[in-house]
Amino acid sequence: MKNENWIAPSILSANFAKLGEEVDNVLKAGADIVHFDVMDNHFVPNLTIGPLVCEALRKHGVTAPIDVHLMVEPVDRIVPDFAKAGASYITFHPEGSVHIDRTLQLIKDCGCKAGLVFNPGTPLSHLDYVMDKLDMILLMSVNPGFGGQSFLPSALGKLREVRKRIDDSGFNIRLEIDGGVNGANIGAIKAAGADTFVAGSAIFGKPDYKAIIDEMRAEMAKVG
Ligand SMILES: O=C(CO)[C@H](O)[C@H](O)COP(=O)(O)O
Numbered sequence: 406m407k408n409e410n411w412i413a414p415s416i417l418s419a420n421f422a423k424l425g426e427e428v429d430n431v432l433k434a435g436a437d438i439v440h441f442d443v444m445d446n447h448f449v450p451n452l453t454i455g456p457l458v459c460e461a462l463r464k465h466g467v468t469a470p471i472d473v474h475l476m477v478e479p480v481d482r483i484v485p486d487f488a489k490a491g492a493s494y495i496t497f498h499p500e501g502s503v504h505i506d507r508t509l510q511l512i513k514d515c516g517c518k519a520g521l522v523f524n525p526g527t528p529l530s531h532l533d534y535v536m537d538k539l540d541m542i543l544l545m546s547v548n549p550g551f552g553g554q555s556f557l558p559s560a561l562g563k564l565r566e567v568r569k570r571i572d573d574s575g576f577n578i579r580l581e582i583d584g585g586v587n588g589a590n591i592g593a594i595k596a597a598g599a600d601t602f603v604a605g606s607a608i609f610g611k612p613d614y615k616a617i618i619d620e621m622r623a624e625m626a627k628v629g
């Protein structure tokens with residue numbers, strides 16, 4: 406199954422002092438979904454934003470899907486709060502949950518789409534018995550915790566492997582890549598099988614969001 410390509414700006418690199426405006430502008434510039442990085446200063450050495458900010462974006466009028474990437478441990482306690490706050494997708498790292506299957510079910514029971522996130526060094530065996538519960542698989546192409554890092558090329562082989570697993574499964578699961586994505590590497594990333602592209606510093610670091618999003622789409626179009 407072939408999904409539309411989605412560009413997902415990571416608001417980690419946005420100007421938090423005017424977040425509503427930043428999200429409006431990036432969506433107006435052609436972004437498809439909003440990538441929302443949640444860090445707890447425990448699972449990763451950084452501390453960011455929680456359900457209150459997600460709710461504030463919804464109250465501000467954001468209607469695009471919000472893709473909540475939970476870099477927290479433990480995961481379950483915060484899932485219902487994000488669902489109530491308006492999250493569309495909730496993804497988490499297997500290392501953050503004692504019972505992966507239970508957490509995926511919890512996310513779905515809360516009315517959200519569910520996904521698993523793999524650090525560069527996390528084995529794909531965590532996928533083995535849960536493919537039927539997944540709406541998204543997110544591969545990290547940096548170690549999580551900070552924006553602005555360089556893309557790890559080992560992610561390309563891992564993407565190809567997961568693309569095959571998804572296609573073989575017959576389920577409609579999005580394949581998202583996160584970390585160091587930019588106009589220069591997005592074509593190779595798409596060719597390796599991704600359909601959802603998180604980019605933080607590459608978009609918010611530029612003065613013209615539309616120009617960089619257009620460039621990313623043009624680079625993807627080159628690989629078909
Ligand atoms: O989850 C993340 C970091 O843990 C971010 O989504 C990611 O790093 C995006 O930022 P950039 O595109 O600048 O690498």
Ligand SMILES: [Fe+2]
Pocket residue numbers: 415440441442474583603
């Ligand atoms: Fe992320």
